[in-house]
Amino acid sequence: MKASIGWLLFAILIFPGLFFTGVLGLIVGWLDRKVSARVQYRVGPPFSQNFNDFFKLLGKETIIVRNGIHSLFVIAPLVALGSTVLIATLVGITLFQWLGVANDFGDLIVIMYLMMVFSVMVILGGSASGNVYSSLGAGREIKLLLADELAFILVCLVAVIKAGYTFRLDAILATQQAQGMFIASPSGAIAFIVGLLCLQAKMTLPPFHISEAETEIVEGPLMEYSGPLLGFWKLSQAMLWVALPFLLIALFLGGFTVEGYGILWSLLKYVGIVVVMILIKNTNPRIRIDTALHFFWKILTPLAFLATILAVLGV
Amino acid sequence: MTENKIPVGPFHPLLEEAEYFELKVEGEMVVDIDMEIGWMHRGHEFISESKAFTQSIYLVERICGICSTSHPLACVHAIEDIDNIEIPMRARYIRTLIGELERVHSHLLWLGLAGHFIGYDTLWMWAWKYREPVLEMFEAISGNRNHYGMMRVGGVAKDVESEKIPHLLQILDEIDRKMEMIAKAAHDDPVLKSRLKGVGVLKKADAIAYCAVGPTARASGLAIDVRKDEPSDAYDLVDFNIVVLPNGDVYDKLVVRLLEIIESNKIIRQCLEQLKTVPGPILNNVKEITPGEGIGRYEAPRGEVFHYIKSDGTNRPVRHKVRAPSYVNIPTFMASCKGIPVADALITLAAVDPCYCCTERALRVVNAGSEHLDLLALSRAKTEQLRREIYGK
Numbered sequence: 157m158k159a160s161i162g163w164l165l166f167a168i169l170i171f172p173g174l175f176f177t178g179v180l181g182l183i184v185g186w187l188d189r190k191v192s193a194r195v196q197y198r199v200g201p202p203f204s205q206n207f208n209d210f211f212k213l214l215g216k217e218t219i220i221v222r223n224g225i226h227s228l229f230v231i232a233p234l235v236a237l238g239s240t241v242l243i244a245t246l247v248g249i250t251l252f253q254w255l256g257v258a259n260d261f262g263d264l265i266v267i268m269y270l271m272m273v274f275s276v277m278v279i280l281g282g283s284a285s286g287n288v289y290s291s292l293g294a295g296r297e298i299k300l301l302l303a304d305e306l307a308f309i310l311v312c313l314v315a316v317i318k319a320g321y322t323f324r325l326d327a328i329l330a331t332q333q334a335q336g337m338f339i340a341s342p343s344g345a346i347a348f349i350v351g352l353l354c355l356q357a358k359m360t361l362p363p364f365h366i367s368e369a370e371t372e373i374v375e376g377p378l379m380e381y382s383g384p385l386l387g388f389w390k391l392s393q394a395m396l397w398v399a400l401p402f403l404l405i406a407l408f409l410g411g412f413t414v415e416g417y418g419i420l421w422s423l424l425k426y427v428g429i430v431v432v433m434i435l436i437k438n439t440n441p442r443i444r445i446d447t448a449l450h451f452f453w454k455i456l457t458p459l460a461f462l463a464t465i466l467a468v469l470g471v
Numbered sequence: 472m473t474e475n476k477i478p479v480g481p482f483h484p485l486l487e488e489a490e491y492f493e494l495k496v497e498g499e500m501v502v503d504i505d506m507e508i509g510w511m512h513r514g515h516e517f518i519s520e521s522k523a524f525t526q527s528i529y530l531v532e533r534i535c536g537i538c539s540t541s542h543p544l545a546c547v548h549a550i551e552d553i554d555n556i557e558i559p560m561r562a563r564y565i566r567t568l569i570g571e572l573e574r575v576h577s578h579l580l581w582l583g584l585a586g587h588f589i590g591y592d593t594l595w596m597w598a599w600k601y602r603e604p605v606l607e608m609f610e611a612i613s614g615n616r617n618h619y620g621m622m623r624v625g626g627v628a629k630d631v632e633s634e635k636i637p638h639l640l641q642i643l644d645e646i647d648r649k650m651e652m653i654a655k656a657a658h659d660d661p662v663l664k665s666r667l668k669g670v671g672v673l674k675k676a677d678a679i680a681y682c683a684v685g686p687t688a689r690a691s692g693l694a695i696d697v698r699k700d701e702p703s704d705a706y707d708l709v710d711f712n713i714v715v716l717p718n719g720d721v722y723d724k725l726v727v728r729l730l731e732i733i734e735s736n737k738i739i740r741q742c743l744e745q746l747k748t749v750p751g752p753i754l755n756n757v758k759e760i761t762p763g764e765g766i767g768r769y770e771a772p773r774g775e776v777f778h779y780i781k782s783d784g785t786n787r788p789v790r791h792k793v794r795a796p797s798y799v800n801i802p803t804f805m806a807s808c809k810g811i812p813v814a815d816a817l818i819t820l821a822a823v824d825p826c827y828c829c830t831e832r833a834l835r836v837v838n839a840g841s842e843h844l845d846l847l848a849l850s851r852a853k854t855e856q857l858r859r860e861i862y863g864k
Binding site: 195197288292295296362363373438441443446447 | 475476498499588594595817
């Protein structure tokens with residue numbers, strides 16, 4: 157079934173795009189802060205804190221540094237937000253089967269491409285600000301991208317192979333609904349674990365918050381950002397808390413069911429992934445960039461490769 | 472590869488106080504480091520020379536909020552050194568008790584900050600949670616959680632009543648359990664180990680060359696500790712070991728501090744047990760200080776703190792000189808921070824547990840008085856210049 161332009165706009169702006177993902181992302185951001193706080197014997201912020209932060213940033217002055225590339229500095233967070241919205245829309249349309257209207261939008265190659273666009277925008281925005289910490293952070297972001305990208309592509313490939321060599325998310329989901337979740341097989345389980353750690357790196361969460369390292373390079377690429385532009389960065393980061401776990405659920409956990417008790421099961425999958433990520437985040441110190449490269453290239457990428465071979469063998 | 476300069480400070484999340492380090496980097500590698508102290512000058516020595524001895528003790532307590540008993544203790548040691556004043560036995564135990572409690576809370580504070588600096592906020596919060604009972608003990612003993620105001624020339628200000636001691640021992644048991652857990656956890660933690668092992672090595676020869684003190688020196692295999700080398704107060708009456716480790720990296724500095732906490736707990740327990748029975752006054756009334764010079768040393772949590780006091784027979788010091796441990800520990804960065812990545816250099820900066828406001832005593836003013844500056848006129852000129860830059864007219 158083909159969707160009209162109106163439906164497309166609705167999908168991108170309201171559900172499951174900007175509005176839905178943004179609101180859910182900020183709520184999950186609160187969950188992150190609250191769980192982290194409880195782990196650390198703190199009280200944690202009130203429910204509305206992330207919304208307050210975002211709207212407050214919208215009202216603040218935007219300072220643009222004199223010795224930078226102004227256009228790039230402004231465009232980077234907007235493009236990053238745009239690519240995040242598109243990832244969320246593409247994954248969401250497939251996952252929710254878009255309220256029955258259409259579900260044939262999710263193409264894995266496009267999603268991987270958009271995820272890379274986000275990282276590239278972080279790099280460009282950081283380099284455009286002309287700040288020494290930002291450029292150092294941008295350099296680290298490049299290295300991190302080099303580290304986690306291959307492992308993540310291999311992880312996606314496992315799902316692709318198991319679904320019968322198709323890059324379409326809806327086909328991957330349909331295969332899982334017919335044969336059970338991919339995570340139940342050895343190759344799927346390995347790929348899921350590697351994928352989870354890749355997400356941690358893609359979202360620059362501890363222990364991979366190397367490019368933002370507050371106590372070293374003071375938020376790195378985001379250092380010179382202020383006001384609404386910083387707000388957009390924070391919003392896209394919050395939206396990644398929704399889009400990327402959704403992607404992982406679509407690839408390995410058999411997607412969502414939105415009928416009856418299935419809703420609870422779906423919710424459990426999502427919250428489970430998020431809580432595991434928060435716990436990883438809270439039990440690890442920041443690793444060095446060279447350690448991260450070693451970790452991804454010497455451990456995770458071979459593991460993902462192994463999973464791919466297993467998937468080809470049909471295990 | 473081009474050489475870049477990374478400024479760390481004067482205001483930077485790594486530094487709780489204003490300080491300036493300039494890292495010269497090639498890519499991520501630090502090739503050279505330069506440091507500039509002198510942002511926190513508060514004129515303690517000068518103020519002290521206009522105060523009576525009793526007031527000076529309270530003044531030097533404010534040099535540092537963390538080692539707020541090491542400075543007064545070294546100061547009273549210096550004053551007592553002038554006249555060889557005897558200290559009552561009970562006061563000696565109380566002094567040692569307070570000094571060791573301070574070491575425990577200071578090391579825990581550092582552990583937390585170190586966790587924060589390597590992006591491990593959970594360790595930060597946990598360490599500070601376990602620091603809380605120590606502060607409770609301080610409150611029970613002195614009435615204050617910080618700035619205890621316990622030191623006096625010839626003794627201490629406040630007794631530890633024997634009915635409080637069982638309660639204090641109870642809190643100490645709890646701290647002991649937690650510390651052993653934390654020491655074991657940090658000792659076995661593979662993540663911490665892989666992050667800190669072999670990072671920012673300060674070799675023994677360098678530690679000697681830069682005159683490092685305290686845990687910084689002891690982690691480099693240099694067995695110096697004022698408590699053992701020149702025991703004052705009750706340190707020759709209690710049983711304890713000094714912790715020395717050979718490697719000189721950040722991990723060893725961490726382990727030295729953790730093991731020192733356990734040693735300190737041993738001393739605290741012995742002091743409390745002794746205080747149950749040791750009778751006597753807590754303050755030897757000192758009427759006057761004769762002319763002369765005295766030096767006082769004490770092993771603060773960060774290393775040896777040194778006070779020099781010169782008296783002319785009046786009730787105030789003619790000269791009061793303070794040397795804090797960080798003053799000699801900060802230059803060790805010249806040896807330990809070169810040739811390592813930025814991420815390692817920054818935790819190495821924090822690993823000596825630097826305390827900048829303690830360190831800065833003297834400020835050299837070049838060409839003072841040769842030029843008359845009107846601050847108001849300067850400010851107006853700056854505003855005018857900024858206005859022209861912004862609005863272009």
